[in-house]
Amino acid sequence: MNRCNAKSNSQRASDLSSNHTAPPLVLLHGLRSTPREFGLIALPLRNRGIELITPRIDGYSLDDNLARTSWRQWLAAASVAIAKTVPPGRPVVLGGLCAGGLLAATLALDAPRPVAGLVLMSATFDFDGWGQTRWRHLRRIGYAMGLDRWIRVAERDPFGVKNQKIRAWVAREMKERAGSAAGPSTLPLWAIREVDRLKNHVSARLHRLTPRTLMLHARDDEVCTLASAQRSLNALAAADKRLVVLENCYHMVTIDNDRHRVIDELCRFSATMRPSTAASHAVINPSLMRSLHVQHAE
Numbered sequence: 001m002n003r004c005n006a007k008s009n010s011q012r013a014s015d016l017s018s019n020h021t022a023p024p025l026v027l028l029h030g031l032r033s034t035p036r037e038f039g040l041i042a043l044p045l046r047n048r049g050i051e052l053i054t055p056r057i058d059g060y061s062l063d064d065n066l067a068r069t070s071w072r073q074w075l076a077a078a079s080v081a082i083a084k085t086v087p088p089g090r091p092v093v094l095g096g097l098c099a100g101g102l103l104a105a106t107l108a109l110d111a112p113r114p115v116a117g118l119v120l121m122s123a124t125f126d127f128d129g130w131g132q133t134r135w136r137h138l139r140r141i142g143y144a145m146g147l148d149r150w151i152r153v154a155e156r157d158p159f160g161v162k163n164q165k166i167r168a169w170v171a172r173e174m175k176e177r178a179g180s181a182a183g184p185s186t187l188p189l190w191a192i193r194e195v196d197r198l199k200n201h202v203s204a205r206l207h208r209l210t211p212r213t214l215m216l217h218a219r220d221d222e223v224c225t226l227a228s229a230q231r232s233l234n235a236l237a238a239a240d241k242r243l244v245v246l247e248n249c250y251h252m253v254t255i256d257n258d259r260h261r262v263i264d265e266l267c268r269f270s271a272t273m274r275p276s277t278a279a280s281h282a283v284i285n286p287s288l289m290r291s292l293h294v295q296h297a298e
Contacts, residue, residue, distance in 0.1 A: 022270045023091040023116045024051040026082055028100030032062050032191055033183040037097055040181070040255050044263050050270055053092075055081035060103075062179045068149070068190050071103075071198040075110070078103055093270055095119025095214075097254060098183075098223070099195045105202050108211050116273050118211040118238075119266065122160075122251050124224045125199055125232040129251070131158065131222025139192060148189035155185055158222065160251035170255075182252045206235035213241040214269045216253055216262055223251045 025045070029037045035054035045052050058077040059069035086092055094115045096104035101123030108115050142148050155174060159182045161167040173180035213236055217229040226245065233243050244265050249256035 022050075022273045023093050024053050024086060025093045025095065025119075025266065025270055026053045026055070026086070026104075027119070027121075028057065028078060028094075028096035028103050029054065029061070030096075030098035030100050030183050031195055032060070032187055034062050034179055036179070036181045037183065037252070038254055041259055041263050041266075044260075045266060048263070048267050050267060053082070053085050055085065057081050057103075062184050068188075069194075071106075071194040071201070074103060074194070074198075075106055078107060082107075091116040091273070093117040093119060093273060094211075095121065095266075096123070097121045098124050098251070099198065102195070102198050102202050105209060106198065109202070109205050109208060115211050117269060118209070118213045119269065120213065120215045120217075120229075120233075121262070122217060122221055122224065122253055123215070123229065123232070124195065125203060126224050126228040128225050128228055129222040130220070130225075131250075139189060139196075142189055143193050143196075148193050151189040152186040153189060153192065155183065155187070158250060159183075160222065161256050162220070162248065162250045163257050166255060181255050203232065203235075206232060207237050209236045210238050212269075212272075213238045214265065215241070215243045216246060216265060217243065218246045218249045218251065218253055218256075218258070220249075221251050 027035075027038055029035050035042075035056060038052075038054045042052055042054065055078070057074060058081075059065075059067070060074040060077060082092070092115055094104040094108055095101065095118065098121075101120040102125075104118060105120065105123070108118050139148075142151055157171070158167055159170045159174070159180075161170055161182055170180045170182040174182075174185035178185055213233070215229060215233050217224075217226055219226050221229075230243060233241055244261070246253055246258040246261060249258040253259065253262050
């Protein structure tokens with residue numbers, strides 16, 4: 001037992017030393033959700049020396065405002081949120097979960113130079129997972145008829161979670177309130193339409209994405225198949241890219257069985273971002289942030 005504790009303390013000290021000068025890790029949560037999606041990994045990451053930033057994003061995060069917003073507005077709001085916590089010109093590792101991964105990739109694309117690193121966790125490059133209803137293709141008819149303004153799609157079992165105890169906890173939360181640690185209890189169809197537009201925008205530009213990339217994806221992801229994730233990774237222009245396949249979880253990798261593996265991989269990836277490599281990459285520069293802010297205001 002003492003040997004285990006000694007090993008754990010040694011590993012923590014090593015992580016703290018390795019990550020002391022690493023860029024901050026900015027993680028963007030999933031669609032219409034909250035930073036609670038990172039609640040089970042946030043403290044362990046910070047204890048291991050990661051400077052973690054998990055912003056709320058106006059018009060994208062879950063709130064009481066029912067106003068419709070576009071993916072471009074989400075992008076602008078995410079840029080503003082990052083600017084509030086990270087000084088202009090300081091490199092960051094940008095990442096996200098689900099649609100947050102698509103947002104992170106788009107921010108990296110639209111920067112004049114790439115961010116220090118990109119982390120894609122369960123990124124929804126397609127809605128082709130085993131848990132998707134066979135009626136999912138009919139959503140496009142709803143888009144065409146303008147019904148996306150009125151329709152809401154309820155989340156359903158397994159809620160992206162393989163662990164039965166955590167799944168039961170998430171199910172109780174969704175029954176009692178609008179949101180949970182796994183995301184909202186329902187999604188407006190217009191927001192899903194904006195994710196479709198966002199993923200189309202990103203997918204057509206993957207050949208321009210050059211930052212070092214870490215992709216974390218569950219083999220049994222019920223939203224987006226591993227095959228779709230692999231195809232997207234293969235299309236990336238990045239010379240340094242790696243896929244970590246998680247074997248014991250579903251879509252919500254940050255709260256499910258493999259979250260400890262997620263923590264380890266994020267720490268390892270951040271530790272490789274030494275000042276010599278990160279300093280040559282800009283975050284999103286001030287002029288880009290101002291232009292996105294103007295778009296958001298419009």
